[in-house]
Amino acid sequence: MNPIIKMLKELNVSEEKINELFQALTENPLMAMAVIQQLGIPSEKLQEIMGIVMTQPNLIKEAVEELGLDFSKVEAAKAKLKEGS
Numbered sequence: 001m002n003p004i005i006k007m008l009k010e011l012n013v014s015e016e017k018i019n020e021l022f023q024a025l026t027e028n029p030l031m032a033m034a035v036i037q038q039l040g041i042p043s044e045k046l047q048e049i050m051g052i053v054m055t056q057p058n059l060i061k062e063a064v065e066e067l068g069l070d071f072s073k074v075e076a077a078k079a080k081l082k083e084g085s
Contacts, residue, residue, distance in 0.1 A: 001066070002059060002062050002063040002066050003052060003059060004049060004052060004053065004059050004060070004063050005018060005063050005066065005067075007045070007048070007049055007052075008021075008039075008041075008049075011039075011041055011042075011045060013039055013041070017035075017039060018067070019067055019069075020035055021035045021036065021039070022060075022063055022064055022067050022069055023069060025060065025064070026064060026069050026070060026071070026073040027073055
């Protein structure tokens with residue numbers, strides 16, 4: 001199991017919320033931040049998850065694929081963010 005998904009499950013985040021989070025990541029990464037805040041994850045755990053994401057960004061792709069979502073949307077969202085900056 002993907003370590004990000006595993007940590008979220010250990011924090012009692014429902015399967016539905018995990019899917020919602022990664023769906024938001026694939027469609028609109030900025031929206032994903034709002035979803036993360038709604039999960040009520042303690043700040044120290046959130047920092048740990050963000051540290052994993054920052055050092056191993058490939059885990060996002062693995063999680064998206066594990067959940068059966070479309071990773072090409074993540075790439076499109078990243079391109080859109082770069083255009084805007």
